[in-house]
Amino acid sequence: MMNVSNEAELVEAIRTANGPLRIMGGGTRGATGAEGAPLSVAGLNEISLYEPGALTIVAAAGTPISTIETALDAGGQRLAFEPMDYRALLGTTGEPTLGGAVASGASGPRRIVVGAVRDFCLGVRFVDGSGNIIKNGGRVMKNVTGYDLVKLMAGSRGTLGVLTEVALKVLPKPETEATLILHGLDIASAVQAMSAALGSPFEVTGVAHFPYSAGDDPATMIRLEGFEQSVRYRTGALKDLLGHYGEISIVEGVPSTTGWTRTRDVDMFADTPGDVWRISVRPSEAPAIIAQMGDGVRVTLDWGGGLIWALAPEGTDLRAALGPINGHATLVRASAATFAAIPALPPEPAPLAAISEGLRSRFDPRGLFSPRKVDA
Amino acid sequence: MEMPAPDARVMAKTARIVERLQSVLPADAVIHDPAETRAYECDALTAYRCPPLCAVLPASTEEVSAVMKICHEEGVPVVPRGSGTSLAGGALPTADCVILGVSRLTDVIETDYADRIIRVQTGRTNLSVTGAVEADGFFYAPDPSSQLACAIAGNIAMNSGGAHCLKYGVTTNNLMGVTMVQMDGTIVEIGGAHLDPSGLDLLGVICGSEGQLGVVTEATLRILPKPEGARPVLIGYDSNEVAGRVVSDIIKAGILPVAIEFMDRPCIEACEAFAKAGYPMCEALLIIEVEGSDAEIDHQLGLIKDIANRHDPVELREAADADEAARIWLGRKSAFGAMGQINDYMCLDGTIPVDQLPYVLRRIGEMSKEFGLEVANVFHAGDGNMHPLILYNANLPGQLELCEAFGAAILKLCVEVGGCLTGEHGVGIEKRDLMTDQYAEIDLEAQMRVKDVFDPSWLLNPAKVFPLASSAARRAAPAETGR
Numbered sequence: 001m002m003n004v005s006n007e008a009e010l011v012e013a014i015r016t017a018n019g020p021l022r023i024m025g026g027g028t029r030g031a032t033g034a035e036g037a038p039l040s041v042a043g044l045n046e047i048s049l050y051e052p053g054a055l056t057i058v059a060a061a062g063t064p065i066s067t068i069e070t071a072l073d074a075g076g077q078r079l080a081f082e083p084m085d086y087r088a089l090l091g092t093t094g095e096p097t098l099g100g101a102v103a104s105g106a107s108g109p110r111r112i113v114v115g116a117v118r119d120f121c122l123g124v125r126f127v128d129g130s131g132n133i134i135k136n137g138g139r140v141m142k143n144v145t146g147y148d149l150v151k152l153m154a155g156s157r158g159t160l161g162v163l164t165e166v167a168l169k170v171l172p173k174p175e176t177e178a179t180l181i182l183h184g185l186d187i188a189s190a191v192q193a194m195s196a197a198l199g200s201p202f203e204v205t206g207v208a209h210f211p212y213s214a215g216d217d218p219a220t221m222i223r224l225e226g227f228e229q230s231v232r233y234r235t236g237a238l239k240d241l242l243g244h245y246g247e248i249s250i251v252e253g254v255p256s257t258t259g260w261t262r263t264r265d266v267d268m269f270a271d272t273p274g275d276v277w278r279i280s281v282r283p284s285e286a287p288a289i290i291a292q293m294g295d296g297v298r299v300t301l302d303w304g305g306g307l308i309w310a311l312a313p314e315g316t317d318l319r320a321a322l323g324p325i326n327g328h329a330t331l332v333r334a335s336a337a338t339f340a341a342i343p344a345l346p347p348e349p350a351p352l353a354a355i356s357e358g359l360r361s362r363f364d365p366r367g368l369f370s371p372r373k374v375d376a
Numbered sequence: 377m378e379m380p381a382p383d384a385r386v387m388a389k390t391a392r393i394v395e396r397l398q399s400v401l402p403a404d405a406v407i408h409d410p411a412e413t414r415a416y417e418c419d420a421l422t423a424y425r426c427p428p429l430c431a432v433l434p435a436s437t438e439e440v441s442a443v444m445k446i447c448h449e450e451g452v453p454v455v456p457r458g459s460g461t462s463l464a465g466g467a468l469p470t471a472d473c474v475i476l477g478v479s480r481l482t483d484v485i486e487t488d489y490a491d492r493i494i495r496v497q498t499g500r501t502n503l504s505v506t507g508a509v510e511a512d513g514f515f516y517a518p519d520p521s522s523q524l525a526c527a528i529a530g531n532i533a534m535n536s537g538g539a540h541c542l543k544y545g546v547t548t549n550n551l552m553g554v555t556m557v558q559m560d561g562t563i564v565e566i567g568g569a570h571l572d573p574s575g576l577d578l579l580g581v582i583c584g585s586e587g588q589l590g591v592v593t594e595a596t597l598r599i600l601p602k603p604e605g606a607r608p609v610l611i612g613y614d615s616n617e618v619a620g621r622v623v624s625d626i627i628k629a630g631i632l633p634v635a636i637e638f639m640d641r642p643c644i645e646a647c648e649a650f651a652k653a654g655y656p657m658c659e660a661l662l663i664i665e666v667e668g669s670d671a672e673i674d675h676q677l678g679l680i681k682d683i684a685n686r687h688d689p690v691e692l693r694e695a696a697d698a699d700e701a702a703r704i705w706l707g708r709k710s711a712f713g714a715m716g717q718i719n720d721y722m723c724l725d726g727t728i729p730v731d732q733l734p735y736v737l738r739r740i741g742e743m744s745k746e747f748g749l750e751v752a753n754v755f756h757a758g759d760g761n762m763h764p765l766i767l768y769n770a771n772l773p774g775q776l777e778l779c780e781a782f783g784a785a786i787l788k789l790c791v792e793v794g795g796c797l798t799g800e801h802g803v804g805i806e807k808r809d810l811m812t813d814q815y816a817e818i819d820l821e822a823q824m825r826v827k828d829v830f831d832p833s834w835l836l837n838p839a840k841v842f843p844l845a846s847s848a849a850r851r852a853a854p855a856e857t858g859r
């Protein structure tokens with residue numbers, strides 16, 4: 001494996017590359033059929049600026065998320081988008097990095113309210129496929145100077161260039177949190193209850209549903225965060241609002257935080273056989289989509305029903321089984337053979353595919369970051 | 377501000393272009409009489425004016441597509457227009473362009489409270505989006521001060537912000553999907569009522585692209601439940617430094633108000649003279665608003681007042697009722713009007729890292745003396761977005777140029793301290809030539825590559841955003857793209 005310890009070395013590695021590269025941060029994402037010579041940017045590891053009063057942190061792309069979280073913790077702040085830790089689900093090792101979290105674009109339960117990774121990215125530096133160092137955005141919270149390539153890079157899975165530095169907006173850590181648990185709801189009622197919570201003025205920051213939790217008792221979780229007395233007030237208000245859905249229990253402290261970490265990391269499907277799909281849908285359509293999946297598929301719902309995690313028998317093409325939906329299905333965990341047969345990402349409609357391909361061919365003319373047919 | 381010379385090849389076939397547009401639109405939707413095209417000669421950056429070749433007002437996405445197809449075939453530049461409130465000259469025509477106005481696209485297509493979305497045609501004004509859902513307890517969060525007039529189309533193109541974006545984000549954070557017509561007439565759907573794309577975040581780059589990548593005709597927007605209540609406090613200090621420190625201390629204490637507005641002495645004086653809101657005369661005034669239930673508001677304001685009191689305020693006034701809250705906001709909300717009363721003014725929009733506030737205000741004060749022009753500062757202090765208002769007299773020869781030079785110097789200062797040229801108004805023509813102060817040529821090249829992909833013939837709003845010299849080769853394309 002090639003290692004680089006600064007941007008200049010990365011530029012050199014890209015300029016002299018004579019075939020596809022597989023860019024790795026902490027290597028926690030495992031294989032999704034990716035090929036190419038591994039190139040690690042874990043050596044780009046530094047927090048260059050942290051300004052708690054400005055809610056801003058700037059760090060090199062290889063910086064471990066854990067390093068960033070420790071630094072933020074000291075300032076009473078955090079990454080509000082709850083970057084997911086894939087290791088348990090994918091059975092991988094390694095250390096999740098900032099660049100990996102941004103490039104994969106996957107956000108945790110709080111996404112439904114505070115926004116996705118991309119909403120917290122203020123600026124990026126990256127090296128494109130021709131070895132140019134490009135910067136976009138900056139370190140300030142409001143910036144409309146030119147096109148927003150920051151959003152384009154976030155979630156681009158490294159296909160447009162290799163991130164070297166990211167500036168992020170951070171948020172205060174709340175004083176406390178509590179979770180309401182609604183018991184025994186079927187999926188349709190759970191989605192309704194979650195919508196009611198999200199449509200209330202009580203600022204919930206997580207809404208997830210587990211059709212099979214302990215003892216096969218379905219559990220719907222609703223999280224509140226903030227100042228102690230405010231959380232207490234809102235817990236009561238939500239209990240009143242949702243009382244007609246049946247029994248509600250409340251957990252606080254460690255059981256609450258652990259519950260959400262496990263939700264974020266899709267712990268339910270770790271160490272279980274089967275393929276894992278991540279399906280983004282319109283929340284109100286989730287029940288019908290799940291009903292279409294058949295009995296062999298287990299699901300959990302996050303984002304008030306807008307995100308379905310599905311555990312399907314190996315080799316099932318769930319995307320094909322569902323047909324066209326308002327949303328999209330991504331294959332997250334499967335064998336190499338399945339990835340060879342079913343693309344991880346859904347195909348885009350022709351005009352969008354043409355735009356995406358146009359962007360990739362301009363930022364990565366030699367096809368180093370996403371192997372494909374390259375014109376002369 | 378230089379604009380490219382009109383394309384003689386296009387001008388020569390004006391009649392044919394108008395005729396073709398008339399063949400796909402109702403008669404009253406094609407405006408080509410010079411007396412009437414005047415209405416489209418400028419946006420809110422009124423110092424620059426140029427009537428377009430003609431203006432069209434399509435009433436559906438299909439009509440937009442038909443117009444674009446014709447313009448593409450004939451090689452005619454298209455300048456999309458919402459309500460024309462851009463302060464950056466984003467909707468300024470060139471003599472050879474077709475202005476494509478979306479003012480007839482105002483329908484609400486769908487409202488869904490369970491999924492918390494609204495889908496609208498983009499000519500709808502910002503305030504009337506909230507208007508469509510507020511009776512049911514919801515609102516659309518981005519609230520530019522121009523919200524009564526500005527259209528969602530322009531908000532998306534400029535990625536507009538508002539007073540409450542510290543908590544709720546700007547347009548891009550509240551936009552979930554669009555229908556967009558590309559320059560060749562192709563209609564594309566991007567995003568929708570679900571979250572996050574599976575592939576590249578095209579929506580993210582379309583938002584804020586200033587009408588250069590496509591014409592956005594419909595949008596799916598996130599709507600939010602209205603908070604139970606909101607209440608402001610007004611806090612005055614005898615120094616900018618101290619007020620700046622208070623803002624930073626509040627944020628560090630883990631409090632996230634919905635708005636933190638900052639006004640300096642010249643601004644306070646002008647607002648007070650104009651609106652008589654009862655502001656104290658001091659160096660710096662903060663208006664801080666928090667939301668929640670009464671008890672939650674009391675608690676948060678309690679924490680804020682503790683921090684404020686530790687820094688010796690000259691005044692600290694909490695709104696006891698809705699009337700007092702309105703009075704606290706009155707001066708701030710009339711700031712622009714107050715300035716307009718005194719003089720012509722130019723409103724800048726740079727962003728700075730919040731800790732640089734005292735230094736930047738001091739430098740602006742010094743520059744004000746050097747240029748001999750007065751300046752007042754209003755500032756979204758939580759996020760570092762400054763709005764210095766430079767006062768000048770448009771009737772005095774040379775004053776506009778002097779004012780522009782002063783403005784450019786302030787924006788360069790914003791970049792120098794780690795900020796940027798524009799926080800919410802956009803680049804347009806106004807800041808186009810300053811882009812090289814913030815970005816290296818390769819950074820601009822990367823952005824122009826994106827336009828190359830969406831609009832290979834560079835016909836959409838071509839003379840904006842990028843310095844003319846940087847985009848010259850690309851804009852020099854032939855006047856016809858063939859059929």
Ligand SMILES: Cc1cc2nc3c(=O)[nH]c(=O)nc-3n(C[C@H](O)[C@H](O)[C@H](O)COP(=O)(O)OP(=O)(O)OC[C@H]3O[C@@H](n4cnc5c(N)ncnc54)[C@H](O)[C@@H]3O)c2cc1C
Binds near residue numbers: 462525538587
């Ligand atoms: C008094 C005043 C106060 C203001 N306050 C704020 C504020 O608080 N925050 C803020 O962010 N801005 C503010 N603005 C600036 C302005 O209102 C915003 O930029 C607004 O979003 C412009 O909307 P519009 O519909 O008027 O767009 P226009 O001025 O018509 O156009 C703006 C840009 O959008 C493009 N465009 C228009 N329609 C489309 C379309 N359908 N598809 C693609 N591109 C399109 C145009 O080509 C142009 O580049 C203020 C302006 C004024 C005059």
